[in-house]
Amino acid sequence: xxxxxxxxxxxxxxxxxxxxxxxxxxxxxxxxxxxxxxxxxxxxxxxxxxxxxxxxxxxxxxxxxxxxxxxxxxxxxxxxxxxxxxxxxxxxxxxxxxxxxxxxxxxxxxxxxxxxxxxxxxxxxxxxxxxxxxxxxxxxxxxxxxxxxxxxxxxxxxx
Numbered sequence: 829x830x831x832x833x834x835x836x837x838x839x840x841x842x843x844x845x846x847x848x849x850x851x852x853x854x855x856x857x858x859x860x861x862x863x864x865x866x867x868x869x870x871x872x873x874x875x876x877x878x879x880x881x882x883x884x885x886x887x888x889x890x891x892x893x894x895x896x897x898x899x900x901x902x903x904x905x906x907x908x909x910x911x912x913x914x915x916x917x918x919x920x921x922x923x924x925x926x927x928x929x930x931x932x933x934x935x936x937x938x939x940x941x942x943x944x945x946x947x948x949x950x951x952x953x954x955x956x957x958x959x960x961x962x963x964x965x966x967x968x969x970x971x972x973x974x975x976x977x978x979x980x981x982x983x984x985x986x987x
Contacts, residue, residue: 832849832850832851832951832954833849833850833855834848834849834850834938834958835847835848835850835862836931836934836935836938836962837862837866838930838931838934841969842930842934842969843966843969844934844962844965844966845866845870846862846865846866846869847958847959847962849951849954849955849958851951855880855883855884856883856884856885856886856889858884859880859884859889859893859902860889860892860893863893863896866878867896872896875896875897876897876898876899877897877898877900877901877924878893878897878899878900878901879901879902879924879925879927879928879931880901880902880903880928881903881928881932882903882904882905884902885902885904885905889902890902899921899924901921901924901925901928903916903925904916934965937965938958938961
């Protein structure tokens, strides 16, 4: 959506914890290295689920991720066998799949935090603006939470 492929990882509060501009790689080739970086950074027991779109699907990718992450939401491309159909029809899979739409929304929100235009030329400039956009997005979330906390405090104080 924003000119180059960008992979992001968010937490349950929608903060972007990791981003990477993808160069000369296909989606299925990057999911294992990205997951490895996240597991190294945050620990194996802290990541309860990982969600991707169909573009990342590869049988070996899913198998490897399931060794380290409890819930791997990676829809299969094409026709599904009965086991895969049952898995993708499960309540937990559907719940986490719906949560994945928030990640797509976060990527779109980056356009509103500086990535709609990149005045620098080249990939290096785009990477810099991507990092600035992620920072602006996260600061915006923090600012919204501070405003909400102040409003709750004012309500309690007025009552």
